[in-house]
Structure formats: structure tokens, C-alpha cells
Amino acid sequence: xxRTEILERYGPRESMDYDVVIVGxxxxxLACAIRLKQLAxxxxxxxxxxVLEKGSxxxxxxxxxxxxxxxxxxxxxxxxxxxxxxxNQPVTGDDVLILSARRAWRTPDALVPASMLxxxxxxxxxxxxxxxxxxxxxxxxxxxxxxxxxxELLYDEQGAIAGVATGDMGIGKDGQPHAGFQxxxxxQGRYTILAEGARGHLGRQVIARYGLADGRDIPxxxxxxxxxxxxxxxxxxxxxxxxxxGWPMDRETFGGGFLYHLEGGRATLGxxxxxxxxxxxxxxxxxxxxxxxxxxxxxxxxGGKRIGYGARAINNGGINALPRLVFPGGALxxxxxxxxxxARIKGSHAAIKSGMLAAAAAxxxxxxxxxxxxxxxxxxxxxxxxxxxxxxxxKNFKPWFKKGFWTGTVMTGVEQWLLPxxxxxxxxxxxxxxxxxxxRLQPAARSARIDYPKxxxxxxxxxxxxxxxxxxxxxxxxxAHLTLKDPSVPVRANLARYAGPExxxxxxxxxxxxxxxxxDRLVINAQNCVHCKTCDIKDPTQNIVWVTPEGGGGPNxxxx
Amino acid sequence: xxxxxxxxxxxxxxxxPRVKPDGSGVDLAGAKLSMNPFDEIAVEEAVRLKxxxxxxxxxxxxxxxxxxxxxxxxxxxxxxxRAILVECAEELQPLAVAKLLRALVDIEKPSLVILGKQAxxxxxxxxxxxxxxxxxxxxxxxASKVEVVDGKATVMREVDGGLETLQLVMPAxxxxxxxxxEPRYVTLPNIMKAKKKPLQVLKPSDLGVDVxxxxxxxxxxxxxxxxxxxxxxxxxxxxxxxxxxxKVI
Numbered sequence: 001x002x003r004t005e006i007l008e009r010y011g012p013r014e015s016m017d018y019d020v021v022i023v024g025x026x027x028x029x030l031a032c033a034i035r036l037k038q039l040a041x042x043x044x045x046x047x048x049x050x051v052l053e054k055g056s057x058x059x060x061x062x063x064x065x066x067x068x069x070x071x072x073x074x075x076x077x078x079x080x081x082x083x084x085x086x087x088n089q090p091v092t093g094d095d096v097l098i099l100s101a102r103r104a105w106r107t108p109d110a111l112v113p114a115s116m117l118x119x120x121x122x123x124x125x126x127x128x129x130x131x132x133x134x135x136x137x138x139x140x141x142x143x144x145x146x147x148x149x150x151x152e153l154l155y156d157e158q159g160a161i162a163g164v165a166t167g168d169m170g171i172g173k174d175g176q177p178h179a180g181f182q183x184x185x186x187x188q189g190r191y192t193i194l195a196e197g198a199r200g201h202l203g204r205q206v207i208a209r210y211g212l213a214d215g216r217d218i219p220x221x222x223x224x225x226x227x228x229x230x231x232x233x234x235x236x237x238x239x240x241x242x243x244x245x246g247w248p249m250d251r252e253t254f255g256g257g258f259l260y261h262l263e264g265g266r267a268t269l270g271x272x273x274x275x276x277x278x279x280x281x282x283x284x285x286x287x288x289x290x291x292x293x294x295x296x297x298x299x300x301x302x303g304g305k306r307i308g309y310g311a312r313a314i315n316n317g318g319i320n321a322l323p324r325l326v327f328p329g330g331a332l333x334x335x336x337x338x339x340x341x342x343a344r345i346k347g348s349h350a351a352i353k354s355g356m357l358a359a360a361a362a363x364x365x366x367x368x369x370x371x372x373x374x375x376x377x378x379x380x381x382x383x384x385x386x387x388x389x390x391x392x393x394x395k396n397f398k399p400w401f402k403k404g405f406w407t408g409t410v411m412t413g414v415e416q417w418l419l420p421x422x423x424x425x426x427x428x429x430x431x432x433x434x435x436x437x438x439x440r441l442q443p444a445a446r447s448a449r450i451d452y453p454k455x456x457x458x459x460x461x462x463x464x465x466x467x468x469x470x471x472x473x474x475x476x477x478x479x480a481h482l483t484l485k486d487p488s489v490p491v492r493a494n495l496a497r498y499a500g501p502e503x504x505x506x507x508x509x510x511x512x513x514x515x516x517x518x519x520d521r522l523v524i525n526a527q528n529c530v531h532c533k534t535c536d537i538k539d540p541t542q543n544i545v546w547v548t549p550e551g552g553g554g555p556n557x558x559x560x
Numbered sequence: 561x562x563x564x565x566x567x568x569x570x571x572x573x574x575x576x577p578r579v580k581p582d583g584s585g586v587d588l589a590g591a592k593l594s595m596n597p598f599d600e601i602a603v604e605e606a607v608r609l610k611x612x613x614x615x616x617x618x619x620x621x622x623x624x625x626x627x628x629x630x631x632x633x634x635x636x637x638x639x640x641x642r643a644i645l646v647e648c649a650e651e652l653q654p655l656a657v658a659k660l661l662r663a664l665v666d667i668e669k670p671s672l673v674i675l676g677k678q679a680x681x682x683x684x685x686x687x688x689x690x691x692x693x694x695x696x697x698x699x700x701x702x703a704s705k706v707e708v709v710d711g712k713a714t715v716m717r718e719v720d721g722g723l724e725t726l727q728l729v730m731p732a733x734x735x736x737x738x739x740x741x742e743p744r745y746v747t748l749p750n751i752m753k754a755k756k757k758p759l760q761v762l763k764p765s766d767l768g769v770d771v772x773x774x775x776x777x778x779x780x781x782x783x784x785x786x787x788x789x790x791x792x793x794x795x796x797x798x799x800x801x802x803x804x805x806x807k808v809i
Binding site: 014016056057059060125127128131143145147148166169170179180182184185230265307468469471472473556558559 | 572574575576578581589590591592594742744745746747748749751752
């Protein structure tokens with residue numbers, strides 16, 4: 001049954017009015033909500049703020065390294081320490097390693113660019129930080145509704161965004177409402193802030209509808225695959241931050257590993273692979289498993305135990321790939337816009353800062369009685385902020401790496417190490433990315449097949465046992481939330497030309513080609529989906545569209 | 561008719577439990593906690609009784625940490641009218657919970673008490689039975705169907721051999737099994753309404769109950785990992801392996 005038909009039969013939806021509706025309870029969305037409430041309290045105003053979060057609770061869908069720069073958090077809560085923010089482990093040292101298959105070379109400290117040094121930062125579980133931000137927001141009076149996905153944008157008569165509607169619950173696999181059916185709810189806002197993270201599905205619609213990406217660089221993405229380990233007590237080194245470049249990535253594929261020692265004898269580690277990779281046989285998941293077998297990494301993990309797994313697409317297009325940040329009725333914040341600083345391998349500070357800037361602009365506008373218009377003050381404030389300054393310095397980072405590993409490494413050295421030493425913070429030249437990640441795949445026939453080693457079950461794992469420790473679940477009886485524009489394309493194009501790359505780039509084993517009765521068929525195991533959005537980005541025919549499943553579904557990351 | 565429903569906050573059923581490295585218990589840090597699924601069925605049943613016009617008030621009760629308030633808000637979003645939390649940061653064992661609930665039953669005098677048959681964290685399956693004994697209530701455990709007519713509850717319960725039907729004179733106590741009902745979706749408007757419903761917070765001392773644990777946890781460990789399977793050539797080899805290797809026959 002179509003949405004319009006459902007609305008006709010069961011509608012109208014119940015509706016609530018708020019001043020600001022925020023989609024996504026991550027660092028950006030929660031920082032925005034907190035700032036709005038702080039401003040309201042400061043000026044003695046009543047401002048109603050609602051946050052919708054598709055995860056079962058704030059933090060359940062947060063996946064990040066993470067080394068956190070506390071700069072923005074300190075602006076939001078100067079007393080974050082007293083408030084018990086879970087930033088407990090200061091960084092004690094950085095190792096930047098270049099790997100070959102057997103060996104590792106540590107980059108001398110004097111040659112490591114300042115952007116890669118993490119003195120003053122913290123090794124954190126960003127999920128824990130997000131939970132804490134959620135508690136802070138709730139105590140300031142923000143209404144947070146986890147387990148409810150914003151499924152649809154609402155427009156006013158002038159075509160401006162006027163809020164969102166939550167998804168209907170209780171629609172069966174067949175698309176028909178079943179006994180437990182519950183209609184979604186409309187949340188109307190004077191301003192709507194989209195904070196869904198990288199490649200948000202409402203954000204995509206807004207960017208397309210209002211042409212926000214016109215004249216900007218094409219955004220580029222990576223997939224980050226991460227595990228949480230409990231280490232052998234002999235291997236712990238709290239606060240040490242390790243980044244690796246080189247093996248197992250080939251020279252033309254962007255990517256690198258990370259291993260951060262947390263407090264409590266744990267380590268968070270993983271591999272980031274640029275989604276502009278060319279070889280359709282490449283499997284980011286298996287590359288990550290293989291990366292752990294490097295002697296340098298293996299020695300840290302041996303005797304330990306994997307306790308968590310997850311994956312998420314990351315934007316790393318840089319400042320020139322940021323879309324216009326505002327549209328009639330709202331704004332994009334955090335990774336929804338793409339504030340991640342790829343050169344510094346962190347973005348949570350940028351997410352928080354962007355949320356705060358958008359909050360200030362929305363608050364000022366509402367003070368003037370405005371609504372449903374463009375918050376032009378937000379991009380202006382961004383341009384004048386330390387965040388824009390920081391992102392300008394690394395504007396060319398990903399574009400250089402599009403030219404290969406050595407060009408990327410040398411030019412990053414020039415821009416991030418040499419020029420700053422010469423007193424030039426922002427490189428005087430700019431590279432522009434004009435190629436979308438999904439167009440980069442070569443046909444399978446022209447690519448070298450990659451045979452990955454079998455998992456051993458203690459250091460390396462398969463996809464399904466990995467998804468198991470991400471605590472992922474979806475209500476089984478619901479339509480697949482990974483939709484195909486044309487159901488014949490996967491077999492006709494993806495399988496024939498690219499040997500079915502979705503079965504390899506998906507880190508959760510959602511896509512499976514099966515050969516039955518002499519015919520090939522794509523099976524979509526939507527329950528496994530960890531909401532990483534990689535398929536939405538990398539599908540070579542752009543035939544896969546990720547939409548939100550019933551709220552509360554997806555991973556339940558703990559300590560990630 | 562007043563219905564009492566007891567709910568417990570437990571590790572979410574989607575989350576794989578992880579034993580703390582020191583073996584002292586299950587690690588709950590950062591993990592999602594939610595209402596025990598059997599308790600959700602209990603709340604749903606009570607709310608259905610109210611919707612049928614049989615119950616007049618549904619009171620949700622929980623014993624545990626302050627965050628159990630969230631669990632009670634969920635119960636009220638399903639349809640409970642008000643809630644009581646007996647807040648206690650210490651470990652609460654089934655007997656202590658049963659005593660706390662007994663004290664509340666004495667005060668509130670409900671006609672019907674509905675609990676989940678067991679909590680999915682410790683799987684004790686004790687609280688309902690202990691409460692029935694302490695409060696002197698007739699009990700029907702593992703209910704798969706409940707009908708209330710003229711001060712009597714007819715309960716179909718799942719037993720090993722099939723189904724057994726009991727009739728209880730109220731006030732009475734029922735514990736729920738999985739097939740009793742399918743709890744509804746909690747809707748956003750109902751969550752908003754639930755925020756405004758009354759929630760009373762008490763301490764165990766307010767009820768004069770000593771909740772000191774009587775049982776000491778010696779050690780918690782994960783079940784041994786299952787080894788890989790093997791294929792056997794024939795029945796004889798299977799029997800031989802079952803006898804000599806697995807030692808099960």
C-alpha cells in the first residue's frame with residue numbers, strides 16, 4: 001500500500017508543533033539541541049526542541065574511532081569534566097606507521113604533520129559521549145525520542161521544509177498494514193535541522209530538491225570498519241594512538257588503519273577504505289580482517305578478545321565538497337553536510353561546532369519571529385569560525401590521495417608539514433574532485449581477482465559472526481529498507497559487469513547473489529543492515545536507495 | 561478493579577551479554593537496557609483489560625536503579641495510568657523484590673497482580689511465586705490466556721503436558737508466558753502523554769523492607785564454546801562417537 005493510500009485510510013496523522021525539529025541524536029544534533037536550550041535559558045525564552053533518533057537510544061548507531069578534540073565540547077560545556085563527560089583517556093602518544101606486508105616503519109615525530117598529532121585530545125567511545133550528550137540535553141528540557149525514525153519531509157505551501165513525519169509502524173513484508181499498525185506522527189518545526197550523519201536519506205532529498213550541491217565539488221566517501229577488543233593485560237598501553245598507511249591497501253586505493261588504546265584494557269581498531277576504490281573484487285571487510293594479521297597489529301591483539309563490531313560510511317570530501325548548508329526551513333549539520341576533517345581523521349569536534357552554529361542562527365531568527373526561511377547567518381558564522389579555518393588547511397587532503405598513495409603522501413607532507421613550517425597554513429592551491437565514488441569501479445573482467453584468507457575465528461572473523469556482536473536486529477515483518485529502483489539491475493548490470501560488488505562492500509552481509517535453478521538472484525538480508533549507507537554511495541548504477549526501517553531497528557552498539 | 565503490573569529493566573534482548581573480565585557479573589556499561597519482554601506482555605494484558613472495561617486502573621511498579629523510571633514511562637506509554645518506582649542502587653534479588661511488591665500490594669490492594677514469568681537477565685522465575693506466597697494470593701503462572709468475569713480470573717496456562725485451565729478468586733496473581741499476547745507498538749503521541757502521567761518514587765526503607773542480598777554470586781562465566789561439528793561415515797561410527805567421545809549414551 002502506498003503512503004498516500006495509507007494516509008487516506010488511517011490519517012490524518014497526529015501532529016505536534018515545536019520551535020526546532022532535529023533529525024538525528026548524534027553529536028551534531030544533540031549539540032544543536034543543547035545550544036538552543038542554553039540560549040533560551042540565557043535570554044529567558046521558552047524554546048521547544050525535539051530530537052528524533054532512529055536508534056534504540058542515543059549512541060546506539062554511533063560508530064567512530066574515536067580520538068576526540070575537546071575544543072568544541074569545551075565551548076558547549078566549559079565544565080564538561082565536572083559534568084562527567086566520558087572523556088577519560090588523554091592521548092599519551094602518536095605512532096604513524098607505514099606498513100609493508102611484513103614490516104612497519106614508524107614515522108619520526110619530527111616528520112609527522114601537526115594535524116596528525118593528538119596531544120591534548122582524548123581516546124573515547126563516541127557512543128558513550130553521545131549517550132552523555134543525550135542525558136545533558138534531556139536535563140535541559142530537550143525532548144529526545146529514540147526508536148523513532150524521521151521517514152518523510154513535510155513541506156509548507158511555499159515549498160519550504162516545515163518538519164518531518166515519523167515512519168509508520170506495523171507494515172508487513174507485503175507492504176500491507178497488519179494488526180499492530182500505527183500511523184506515524186507529524187512533527188512541525190519553525191526550523192528543521194538535519195543531523196542524520198553521512199549520506200542521510202532525508203538530507204539527500206533536501207540536497208537534490210534545493211540544489212544545495214550545485215557548483216560544489218562532488219563529495220567523496222570512505223567506509224570505516226571497526227572492532228572493539230579487550231586486550232591481554234600485557235598489551236595495554238592506555239592513550240596510545242596508532243595510525244597505519246600502506247599495506248594492505250594497494251597504491252591506488254585510499255585507506256588506512258587505526259588502533260587506539262582506550263582505558264579499561266580495551267582497544268578500538270579498524271580500517272578506513274576510500275569508496276573511490278576501483279577493483280570490484282575488493283572487499284573492505286576482508287581488507288580489515290587481513291590488516292589485523294600484520295605482525296605489528298597481531299602482536300597487540302593476541303591473547304585478547306573481540307567484543308564489538310560495526311561499520312559506517314564517512315564523508316571525506318573536505319570543505320570544497322560541503323553543500324550549501326541551509327535551505328528554506330532548515331539546515332544541515334555535522335556529517336550530514338560533511339564537516340569531517342579527513343586529514344585529522346576526526347570529525348566529532350566539527351559536528352558539535354556546526355550544530356552549535358546552526359543553533360545560534362536558528363535562535364536569532366526565531367527571536368525575530370522568522371520561520372521556514374533560510375538561516376543565512378549559519379554559513380556566514382561557519383565561514384568566520386575556527387572550523388572553517390581548520391578545514392581550509394586540509395581542503396586538498398582527499399583530492400591528493402585520488403592521485404595515488406605516493407602523491408597523496410608527499411603532497412600531504414608538503415601541505416600539512418612543510419608549508420606550516422614556512423608559515424603557510426592554507427595551501428595556496430586548490431584541487432577539485434569531479435568524480436563520484438560510484439563511477440570509479442572498473443569491470444570485473446579487467447580487474448585482478450583478490451583471494452582473501454579464511455577467517456580463523458580468533459583474530460579474524462567472517463561477516464555474520466561480526467554482525468552478531470554489533471547487536472543488530474530489525475523487526476522481521478517489514479518491507480526491506482534497502483530499496484531497488486529497478487529490481488533487474490543487480491543481476492543484469494552489477495553481477496554481469498562488476499561481479500556483484502555489493503556482496504563484498506557491504507560489511508554486514510546484506511547482499512547475497514544466489515544461483516538457483518540456473519538463474520541468478522539477489523537476496524537482500526535487510527535484518528543484518530548496520531545502517532552504514534555504503535551501498536547507497538557505492539552502488540555503480542545508483543540503483544540501491546537506503547530508506548529508514550522501522551524505528552529502533554539496526555545496531556545496538558555498546559562501547560563503540 | 562485495580563491491576564498491578566511489575567516491570568523490570570534488563571539488558572535488551574538484542575544485545576549479546578558479555579561477562580566482565582573479572583567474572584563478577586554481566587557487563588552493563590554502555591549497553592542498551594529495556595523492559596523485560598515478559599513484563600511487556602504483562603503490561604499489554606493489563607491495558608487490554610482496561611480497554612475492555614474490566615480494569616479501571618493500571619499501576620506499573622518497578623524496583624531498581626533510578627533509570628528504571630524510563631522503563632516505567634514505557635509501561636505508561638503502553639497504557640498504564642501511573643507508576644511507582646522503589647529506587648535502590650544495590651543488587652535486588654527475587655525475594656527482596658517480592659517483599660517490596662508485597663508491601664505495595666498491602667498499601668494499594670489491587671484485585672489483580674500481573675508479572676512476567678521470569679526476567680531474561682537472571683531467568684530466576686521466582687518473584688511471582690514468592691509474591692503470591694507472601695501476599696497470600698492465589699496464583700496462576702505461565703498464562704497464555706486470561707479472562708476475568710465476576711471477580712474470578714480464568715487462566716489457561718502452558719504446562720509440560722499441554723494446557724491447563726485454572727480459575728482463581730480475586731485478588732489473585734498471574735505470571736505471563738510468551739503467547740499470552742503480542743504487545744503493541746509504543747507510539748510517539750503515547751510516549752508524550754506518558755511523560756505527564758504520575759510517577760511516585762519510594763525507597764525500600766519507606767516500605768520497611770530489608771533488601772540485603774541473601775545469595776552471594778560466586779562466579780559468572782560464559783558457556784563453553786561449542787566445537788566444530790564432524791561428519792561421520794555411518795551409524796556405527798556415530799554410536800561409537802556418542803559412547804566414547806561425547807559419553808552421552
